[in-house]
Amino acid sequence: MGIRTGTEFRESLRDGRTVYVNGERVKDVTAYPSFQGVIDTLAGLYDLQHDPTTQSLVTYPSPKDGKPVNLSFLMADTPEEVEQRWKCEEFRAETTFGLMGRMPDFMNALVTDAAAARASFGQRNPQFGENILRYYELCRDQDLCLTHTLVDPQIDRSKGPGEQAAPDAALHFVKETDRGILVRGARMLSTLAPFSNEIWVGPFYPRKPGEEPYTLCFAVPMDTPGLKFICRESYNAGRNQFDRPLSSRFDEEDALAVFDDVEVPWERVFINGDIDASNYVLGKSPGYALLQATVRGTVKLRFMAGLACYVADAVGRSTAPHVQAQLGDLIAQVEVANGLLHAAARDVVLNRREGGSLRALAAALWVFIPQTQKQAAEVIRQVGGSGLIMTPTAQDFHNPEIAPYLEKYLQGKNLQAQARVQLFKLAWDMLGEQFGSRQLQYEWFYAGDPLFTRSRFYRSPAVAHYKAMVDCALGNTDSAKRDKS
Numbered sequence: 001m002g003i004r005t006g007t008e009f010r011e012s013l014r015d016g017r018t019v020y021v022n023g024e025r026v027k028d029v030t031a032y033p034s035f036q037g038v039i040d041t042l043a044g045l046y047d048l049q050h051d052p053t054t055q056s057l058v059t060y061p062s063p064k065d066g067k068p069v070n071l072s073f074l075m076a077d078t079p080e081e082v083e084q085r086w087k088c089e090e091f092r093a094e095t096t097f098g099l100m101g102r103m104p105d106f107m108n109a110l111v112t113d114a115a116a117a118r119a120s121f122g123q124r125n126p127q128f129g130e131n132i133l134r135y136y137e138l139c140r141d142q143d144l145c146l147t148h149t150l151v152d153p154q155i156d157r158s159k160g161p162g163e164q165a166a167p168d169a170a171l172h173f174v175k176e177t178d179r180g181i182l183v184r185g186a187r188m189l190s191t192l193a194p195f196s197n198e199i200w201v202g203p204f205y206p207r208k209p210g211e212e213p214y215t216l217c218f219a220v221p222m223d224t225p226g227l228k229f230i231c232r233e234s235y236n237a238g239r240n241q242f243d244r245p246l247s248s249r250f251d252e253e254d255a256l257a258v259f260d261d262v263e264v265p266w267e268r269v270f271i272n273g274d275i276d277a278s279n280y281v282l283g284k285s286p287g288y289a290l291l292q293a294t295v296r297g298t299v300k301l302r303f304m305a306g307l308a309c310y311v312a313d314a315v316g317r318s319t320a321p322h323v324q325a326q327l328g329d330l331i332a333q334v335e336v337a338n339g340l341l342h343a344a345a346r347d348v349v350l351n352r353r354e355g356g357s358l359r360a361l362a363a364a365l366w367v368f369i370p371q372t373q374k375q376a377a378e379v380i381r382q383v384g385g386s387g388l389i390m391t392p393t394a395q396d397f398h399n400p401e402i403a404p405y406l407e408k409y410l411q412g413k414n415l416q417a418q419a420r421v422q423l424f425k426l427a428w429d430m431l432g433e434q435f436g437s438r439q440l441q442y443e444w445f446y447a448g449d450p451l452f453t454r455s456r457f458y459r460s461p462a463v464a465h466y467k468a469m470v471d472c473a474l475g476n477t478d479s480a481k482r483d484k485s
């Protein structure tokens with residue numbers, strides 16, 4: 001099949017899947033009003049693959065038959081190939097301003113990572129390694145869109161899944177069947193679920209001995225019997241693009257994934273009870289998904305820096321030295337992110353060649369990008385002041401009784417009132433509304449528990465090297481001498 005068009009993508013969502021929103025079962029997600037904007041955005045991404053001006057940037061010839069397939073499936077080895085991935089992902093992230101963390105590119109990259117690490121999936125049962133490779137080829141050749149879900153329900157985080165008052169709440173293995181395995185329970189979250197063709201259930205947090213029934217990795221189509229998705233309230237309440245410039249187009253949705261006795265056929269099982277494989281497979285992958293996420297996060301920072309500068313211009317503050325310093329500080333952080341991309345791409349090449357570490361990628365994603373997004377939001381809030389709040393609607397500008405007042409009193413230093421209000425609406429959609437608040441929450445929790453991800457750096461081998469420098473300065477060649485025993 002190869003690359004799909006936007007129309008084919010849209011059609012593929014009419015498959016009888018079970019999706020609930022706001023208390024109602026949505027029979028056809030493509031007809032649900034709140035979903036229209038984001039489906040259009042995703043369909044546009046699929047169409048880019050067919051546009052003669054962009055096709056060579058976003059596709060590559062399939063190793064199977066030479067037909068174009070999405071470039072985020074490229075198993076890149078050389079610096080040039082990794083750069084090809086990066087340029088494609090950058091271009092596609094720019095079309096959504098970095099605001100859709102789980103655009104299809106992310107899971108395309110993750111499935112490619114998994115296929116590259118197939119030996120680890122198959123360490124106990126080689127068939128599972130074979131299954132992951134076949135699944136990667138299926139996703140690539142059919143241009144599928146995936147959602148994924150990695151984390152047990154939050155119920156009581158001081159306990160493992162088996163120690164909960166309801167030990168059957170977290171997704172777990174029930175029994176083997178003639179065709180595969182039966183699973184039951186829930187996982188969260190599942191971003192992009194209503195707009196995906198398949199769900200990937202993967203390993204993430206380390207599992208402990210005794211948690212074998214919860215140690216699973218598999219993928220099934222969205223219309224699999226027993227599979228249900230309960231979505232959060234949509235942040236697109238049907239407002240026009242003037243009033244909600246971002247949430248009307250980029251609300252990618254999040255859902256609770258419920259598995260009510262779902263049968264997973266053997267060919268779709270990648271891990272079943274193998275704690276070693278589950279805990280280490282992600283670390284054995286080249287890091288394509290982390291690179292995609294770093295590229296996408298950096299694009300978002302660039303967008304927010306541009307927004308901060310425009311807001312300052314609009315209120316005539318960009319000439320003030322302290323505001324220039326604030327904006328300059330933010331732009332310098334974005335330059336650091338741009339530089340990190342080079343280090344991240346090098347990480348992927350080294351990791352693919354000789355199994356190196358992904359420290360630059362991890363630092364960018366787990367620490368730097370969320371922190372800088374927070375800083376960007378803070379700068380926009382400070383510079384924007386009340387302008388972020390005083391934003392009448394498109395309808396107000398159409399009312400001749402009040403439009404002249406708005407034109408006069410809401411104009412900016414260099415902008416007509418409508419353009420100024422639209423800019424501030426965009427900024428408020430980005431920061432203050434449900435959509436904007438989720439953007440920050442998303443980035444903080446992107447890579448898991450933020451305390452855990454940060455403390456991992458403290459436990460990294462780099463610490464010994466940094467401490468050794470202090471020893472050297474103190475003249476201690478033998479650091480053990482200093483320690484009390």
Ligand SMILES: Cc1cc2nc3c(=O)[nH]c(=O)nc-3n(C[C@H](O)[C@H](O)[C@H](O)COP(=O)(O)OP(=O)(O)OC[C@H]3O[C@@H](n4cnc5c(N)ncnc54)[C@H](O)[C@@H]3O)c2cc1C
Nearest residue numbers: 148149150151154157188189190191441442445448449451
């Ligand atoms: C917008 C959004 C979209 C998401 N999309 C997806 C998705 O598509 N797929 C997916 O699989 N997951 C998704 N996630 C879930 C994400 O993987 C989790 O948020 C992340 O793994 C953290 O888990 P948690 O949210 O359950 O937080 P928890 O693990 O419950 O952590 C909550 C807080 O508890 C703190 N904490 C941890 N240990 C201790 C301790 N010992 N003492 C005190 N405090 C502690 C943590 O530092 C953290 O601040 C999404 C999350 C968000 C917010």
